[in-house]
Amino acid sequence: MEFDPVRLITRVASRQDRGAFAELFQHYAPRVKSMMMRRGASADRADDLAQETLLRLWRKAGQFDPRRANASAWVFAIARNVSVDLARRDGRAAAWLLEQDDTEEYDQDQPDQHLILAEREEIVRSTMAKLTDEQLHVIRLSFFDGLAHSEISEVLGIPLGTVxxxxxxxxxxLRDGLGDLR
Structure with a gap:
């Protein structure tokens, strides 16, 4: 039988079908792990992120709507959210550690550096806002989620050449809009 993630997610949502979940896990866990490793996670961390992604799939299967996204896109969106949540949590921990540091370096504020960074951030945001939705989506999947072009093609259901x-x-x-920042 062909792998049908929509059917499997529906079975998990409606009956908490462990067999369906096992098939989803077997299919997606290695792919999510690979994505996380391409984004810089160690193998162990990537395993943890993949497991957390699939656990969220188990809990949120009832929220999946095949009219809004294909199953792979939905799973990779969960993976991205897991990764972002963990980065935020790690960031808060890092910020807390910095606050515990007694060195004076962190007390010396450099307003000019903050202004330059804020200006650059605004230029990047405004340039990205000029991209079409389709372009922004493939850029996010490629550069922020670390998906290969063929994976993006599969996730979005569009030809590889279009990606x-x-x-x-x-x-x-982006090059045209960010020319001054180079």
């Missing part, structure tokens, strides 16, 4: 074209056009727009 490459959207990325090329988006990068050209």
């Amino acid at each position: 490459k074209s959207r990325i090329r056009l988006a990068l050209q727009r």
Whole structure:
């Protein structure tokens, strides 16, 4: 029988079907782990992130709507959210550790550096806002989620050439808009 993630997620949502979940886990856990490792996670951390992603799939299966997203896109969105949540949690922990540091370096505020960073951030945001929704989506999947072009093609259900074209056009727009920052 062909792998049908929509059917499997529906079974998990409606009957808490452990067999369906096992199939989903077997299919997606290695892919999510691979994505996390491409984003810089160690193998152990990537395993943890993949497991957390699939646990969230188990808990949120009833929220899946196949009319709004295909199953792979939904699973990778969960993975991205797990990764972001963990980074935020780690960031808060790092901020707390910095607050515990007694060195005076952190007390010396440099307003000019903060202003420069804020200006650069605004330029990047406004340039990214000029991308089409389709371009922004493939850029996020490629550069922020670390998916390969073929994986993006599979997730979005579009031809590989279309993915490459959207990325090329988006990068050209970003280069044009960010020229002063280079």
